[in-house]
Amino acid sequence: xxxxxxxxxxxxxxxxxxxxxxxxxxxxxxxxxxxxxxxxxxxxxxxxxxxxxxxxxxxxxxxxxxxxxxxxxxxxxxxxxxxxxxxxxxxxxxxxxxxxxxxxxxxxxxxxxxxxxxxxxxxxxxxxxxxxxxxxxxxxxxxxxxxxxxxxxxxxxxxxxxxxxxxxxxxxx
Numbered sequence: 001x002x003x004x005x006x007x008x009x010x011x012x013x014x015x016x017x018x019x020x021x022x023x024x025x026x027x028x029x030x031x032x033x034x035x036x037x038x039x040x041x042x043x044x045x046x047x048x049x050x051x052x053x054x055x056x057x058x059x060x061x062x063x064x065x066x067x068x069x070x071x072x073x074x075x076x077x078x079x080x081x082x083x084x085x086x087x088x089x090x091x092x093x094x095x096x097x098x099x100x101x102x103x104x105x106x107x108x109x110x111x112x113x114x115x116x117x118x119x120x121x122x123x124x125x126x127x128x129x130x131x132x133x134x135x136x137x138x139x140x141x142x143x144x145x146x147x148x149x150x151x152x153x154x155x156x157x158x159x160x161x162x163x164x165x166x167x168x169x170x171x172x173x
Contacts, residue, residue, distance in 0.1 A: 037085035044119045047078035051136035052164030058129045061098060061146050061155060061172025068146035068153060068172070070125035076132050077120050079139035079158060085109075087141055091156045098172065101145060101152040137161050144171050 036043065059070040077083050084094045086109040091097035123130045125144060144155045155171045 036081045039082050039116060040080075041115055043080040043082060044078050044115075046136060046138055047119055047140075049136040050134050051161070053135040053137055053161035054131065054133040054166040055135065055140070055142070055159060055161065055169055056129075056131050056166055057142065057169040057171060059125060059144055059146060059155070059171045060128070061153065063098070063148075063153070066148035066151065068148040068151070070128055070130075070144050070171075071147045071152075072125065072145055073122040074125050074130040074171070075120055075122050075141075075143040076135075077141040077143065079141060082116075083141060087156060087158075091154070093156070094158060096157045098153050098155050101154050104154050135161050137164065142169065142171060146172065 055076070057074065059068075059074075061068040087094050087097075089109045090104050090107050091099050121132060123132055130144075139158060139160050142155075142157050142159055146153050146155055157169065157171055159167060159169055161167060
């Protein structure tokens, strides 16, 4: 009989833990969570919805006395466990970075999911400015190559859209 009491106590503790974990909330819209580092279309689904949020940004980056200008497009990538792992490997951070393009190209972020690129958005960087509209609330990564002479640096910054509002962002600061 005494062997049953520890088993009953353990069962009660496990049942309580399961009940509490059922009450835990899960972040929506690409919030920070451990998440899987494997590509899953389900993890990106939130980013395909339309919304009222927007990002208005500009690029302002200088290094070693050189002013860098954006070249090409600014990319907007949904924040998921998969993309956070990629950002950490490529840029050494999941918050913000400025890394020479040659260094980024030498780093391996593993295989891209077959549909990974279909979740990226891009806007031209004209006159150092860019704008994304119609976004759902959530966490995103902004990526922009910048150039001064022969030097090319890739800027990365994590941003959060909330409440369907416009946010103002400066890449490189």
